[in-house]
Amino acid sequence: MSIGEKLTQKYKSKLGKLFVGNSLELLTNDKKLSKLKGKVNLIVTSPPFPLNNKKQYGNEKGDEYKDWFIKLAPIFSDLLTDDGSLVIEIGNAWEPERPVQSLLHLECLLGMVKHPEANLRLIQEFICYNPSKLPSPAQWVTVNRLRTVDSYTHVWWIAKNDFPKADNSKVLRPYSDSMKQLLKRQSYNSGKRPSEHQISEKGFLKDNGGSISHNFFEMEALEEKREVRLPHSVLSFSNTNSNGYFLKTCRDKGITPHPARMSGGLVNFFIQFLTDEDDLVLDPFSGSNTTGYCAEKLNRKWISFEIKEDYIKQAIIRFSDPELKSPLK
Known part of the structure; x- marks a missing residue:
């Protein structure tokens, strides 16, 4: 997308809107979107991961990725309210053609929170464990069998001050x-x-x-016979996800879902933990728009951006869920 290209709203629901295009260029250059500065209560997103191989959903590599990621800091900081939060899920990175874990994701985090124009800080790190992830990095796990399966992602909670809006009593575990x-x-x-x-x-x-939540999300049980005690909003989404309306409809239509969808349970957790009803939630890399869907169900306003038309079509399927009761316009 070239700078100055017209802002295009793809669809809207009762509480939110999805725009098509490069979110960073739009948020930086579009005059209409400049009204969002200082108005967003929560940015929650899973940006393209720093993978060695190019994926269909788009991702930079190496130093290019780090430079791109760090540039997000002042843009996101400007959007947030003073007590707003930024939640980013990101996977591990590995050195190209080497069985060595990269420090790239850590350099990205440090670059973001140390950006001189952003005034951000890491409030807390969460770990999202998913034993169903395919063995990776495949070359060093399944082919040469030199490493163990990389089965978790990092979730960084970042804010503009030490006391962003938060209430852990809203996300209690059983x-x-x-x-x-x-x-x-x-x-x-x-x-x-x-x-x-x-x-x-x-x-x-x-x-x-209930008990206070932990910063470790066990999306499936570590042990088969042990009960997983996640907050209800996380567990309920996780339990119904595989047989839910979105994935079932994608299967029926022969559509391959976005390969790096953020867990709806995670999104639910942070929306409930860090916002109130009618607050504004934003996702600049929305894919099939799990964030907008969760925000709509939790009665939050939302704005999402996606650059690829195929994923926007999937987002429309997600919002066609009869349980949502919020038809698109």
Whole structure:
């Protein structure tokens, strides 16, 4: 897309809009979008990963990727409200033709949070573990068998100040069976622990509706017989995803879904954790627009961008879900 090309709205729903085109050029140069500066409560996205091989969804490599990624910092910072958040999911990178993990993703993070024009900082890192990921890097895992499967991605929570809007009471995990029994029993062994922590007599007797979430997302059980205790918004999306309307419709139509879709469970979690209803959520690399879909269901306003028409068609399928009850216009 050339600078100055007309801003094109592909579709809109009750709460949001999807634009087609290069989001970075549009957000930097389009006068209409300049109104978004300082208005976005949450940017949540999974940008193209720094892979060694070019993928159909588009991705730079090596130093080109790092330069591209770091340029995002001031653009995103300008969009965010003072208490807004930026959430980025990114995979690991490997050195070309070597069984050596690259530092590229870490250099990208450092470049973003140290950008002199952005004033960003890393609030917390999350890990998203997915044992269903195909073995990668294939050359060093399945062919030469020198490395183990790379089965997780990083999720970085970044903000403009140390205290962005957040409320972990909105994303509680279900209590464990032992905690449920403790609450019913209303007693436990208090006192000093070997770790020198002092456990009070009544500190764990209040039922808060669930336990505080961890920064480790186990999208499938590590052990077959062990219950996965994820927040309801994460677990419910994960449990229905494979047989959900979107993937089922793609299969019926012979469509290959976007190969790097961000987990809807993750998106749900951060929308609920970091925003309130009617807040504005933005995804600059939306693919099949999981972010917009989740925001719509959670009653948040949203804006998404996608450069490839094929993925926009998939986004239209996603928003055709009868459960959404928000027809496109």
